[in-house]
Each structure stands twice: as C-alpha cells, then as structure tokens.
Amino acid sequence: MKLSGYLLIFGAACRAAAQLVNPNNNTFGNVFNFWTRNGDAWDLTRRNATNAITLPLAHPAGHVTIQPASSALVIIDMQNFFLHPDLGGDPLGRALVPTAIDMIHAFRANGMKVFWTNWGLTESDLLSMPPAFFRGFSSDGTSATSFGSDMGTIQGNISVGRKLMRGSWNAQPFGDLFDEQVEGVANGTDFYFNKNRLSGMWGTSTPMQTFLEENMITTLFFGGVNIDQCVWGTLLDSYYKGYDVILVDDISATTSPAAATGMVDFNAALNGWRANSTDILPTLM
Known part of the structure; x- marks a missing residue:
C-alpha cells in the first residue's frame, strides 16, 4: 500500500x-489530551477517574475534577531574597507563608506532588544571561550589584551569599518554607528545581518540564511571588506547552501596583482557572 x-x-x-x-x-482537545465539560464542571482526569477529586472554584468558575497522580502544586520564588525583612522582602509575600504551608500539607496528604522552582544560578548561567536581566536585578543601577554579586551579611553572622546563586542563603526558601522543602524532598513528596529566568518553564525544555513529562503530570496549581512576574511567567509558559493551569490567588502576591494583579487574574481565568485555598482546602483536608 x-x-x-x-x-x-x-x-x-x-x-x-x-x-x-x-x-x-x-x-475539548484531542484523543490524547482532553478535558470534558458538564455544565460549569470540568473534568481534567482524561478518563482516569481513580481517586479523582472534585474541587470547587471561586464563583462563577464552577468545579474542576482532577486526577491526583497527574496533579501538582508549584511554589515559585518564595525565597529569602524576595521575602526576608532584612533584605527588604515583601510583607505581603511573608503573610502568605502559613496558607502556602497548609496547601503543601493538603497536596501531600492526597498523594499530589509539590514542586519548588526558584532562582538558582550557576557560573554558566551568568555567562549567558542577557543584559536586560542584569539590569533588572541591579540594586544600584550598576552591574556590580546584579546577579552573582556578594550581598554581605545580615544580623551580624548570616552570610547572605552571592545574589540568587545556587546554594546561597538568599536563594533558599524563606522561613518555615525552607524546613518544608527540605523535609518534603527527603521524603520524596517534594521536588526542587532551580531556574535561570523568571519562568521555571522557559525554553525548549527545563528540568521541571522533563520531570512533568516523565511522570505524566498534566494539572498544575501555581502560587508564590511575584504573581505578575515569575508566577505569571511560569503559568503562562506552562499554558503554552499544554498543561492545565490553575492560579491559587491567596498564596500569590506581588510588590507591583494592583493593576498588575488584576491583569494576571483576568488572563489566568481565560487560560485556565483561578482558585482560593478557602474553597479547595476543605475538600483536600
């Protein structure tokens, strides 16, 4: 033939x-990758209903039914650099920590993975970093205080380390989140992915994307800082690559004007869904 x-x-x-x-x-979709709609309810399980969970979303979004084995919570950039008060960190971001921890515990309890994707640069990253990024992360308008610069010490004995370099104190998760991340990784429920751009899914492939593909994870819940920058960038790239994207509003914050959050909320609802922990935690717990 x-x-x-x-x-x-x-x-x-x-x-x-x-x-x-x-x-x-x-x-909606194709024979290999699809959602099913029933009124205002969306089934994202792709016909794998084993242990499926139906979660209420903020009005008027309705409900989504997810498959726990193919779902994960993504925590973005909740690092000392962005949140610690001695580094000028965002108090709104710090206020999210208890709720974020509640979400982490709930996802683990339901057999869903937790991903941490944070700035963690290498020397190789510095060699290939575009000038716009160096300018954006400069503290005084010069390249001497941008990525890789020594940030000195705080509180007399804490070495802050080089700015957003992998393994530095300033690049590790903030406060109780650090203990959660270390414990989760040790127990195999959590996974840590360094990134070298605002988006943890930027590029043809990233370590997190490779893990998603190998473990057939398709539904992603997002939270962290800043909602209009690194959270939005990671969500948007995930949407472009075909993942189900759900923004969790009350574990996301920003130092930007309110209009920036409004833009993210509007577009996240078009690209996927928005949720609040107050709506979904009672079901997960």
Whole structure:
C-alpha cells in the first residue's frame, strides 16, 4: 500500500476515535489530551477517574475534577531574597507563608506532588544571561550589584551569599518554607528545581518540564511571588506547552501596583482557572 493509503486509514481512525471521545461536543482537545465539560464542571482526569477529586472554584468558575497522580502544586520564588525583612522582602509575600504551608500539607496528604522552582544560578548561567536581566536585578543601577554579586551579611553572622546563586542563603526558601522543602524532598513528596529566568518553564525544555513529562503530570496549581512576574511567567509558559493551569490567588502576591494583579487574574481565568485555598482546602483536608 502506498503511503497516501496509510495516511487515509490513519486519518479515518483518528476521526473515529475523536467521535468516541467527543460524542456531544463537550470534550475539548484531542484523543490524547482532553478535558470534558458538564455544565460549569470540568473534568481534567482524561478518563482516569481513580481517586479523582472534585474541587470547587471561586464563583462563577464552577468545579474542576482532577486526577491526583497527574496533579501538582508549584511554589515559585518564595525565597529569602524576595521575602526576608532584612533584605527588604515583601510583607505581603511573608503573610502568605502559613496558607502556602497548609496547601503543601493538603497536596501531600492526597498523594499530589509539590514542586519548588526558584532562582538558582550557576557560573554558566551568568555567562549567558542577557543584559536586560542584569539590569533588572541591579540594586544600584550598576552591574556590580546584579546577579552573582556578594550581598554581605545580615544580623551580624548570616552570610547572605552571592545574589540568587545556587546554594546561597538568599536563594533558599524563606522561613518555615525552607524546613518544608527540605523535609518534603527527603521524603520524596517534594521536588526542587532551580531556574535561570523568571519562568521555571522557559525554553525548549527545563528540568521541571522533563520531570512533568516523565511522570505524566498534566494539572498544575501555581502560587508564590511575584504573581505578575515569575508566577505569571511560569503559568503562562506552562499554558503554552499544554498543561492545565490553575492560579491559587491567596498564596500569590506581588510588590507591583494592583493593576498588575488584576491583569494576571483576568488572563489566568481565560487560560485556565483561578482558585482560593478557602474553597479547595476543605475538600483536600
């Protein structure tokens, strides 16, 4: 048989499969990757209903049903550099920590993974970093205080380390989050991924994306700082790459004007969904 004949047969098989998956036009996607809608409820399990969880979302979004084995919570940039008060960290971000920890515990309790994706640069990253990023992370308008610069000490004996370099104190999770991350990684429930851009999913592939693909994780919940920068960048790149994206508003914050958060909220609801811990924790707990 000629190649054209095989292609015709393959096309017909795909159309038949699509009709089986989507008999009433309530399925969105394709035979390999799809959501199913029933009124204001969305099923993201891709027909793997084992231990599925249905979570209420803020009005008028309805509900989403997720598959725990293919879902994860992504905590972004809740690091000393951005949150510690002695480094001028954001008090709004610090206020999120207890709620973020509640979400972490709830996800673990339901067998869902927790991802930490934070700035953690290497010497190689500094060699290839674009000038705009060096300018954006300069403390005084010169390159001498940007990425990789020595940040000195605080409280007399804490070596802050080089700015956002992998393994430095300023790049580790803030406060009780650090203990949560260390414990979670040790227990195999949590996974830590360094990043070298605002987005933890930037580029053709990243360590986190590779892990997602190898473990067939498709549904991602996002929180952290700043909501309009690194959280938004990671969510948006995940959306571009075909993942289900759910922004958790009350574990996300920013130092930017209110309009920046408004933009993220509006677009996150278009790209996926928005949620609050107050809506979903009672179900998860």
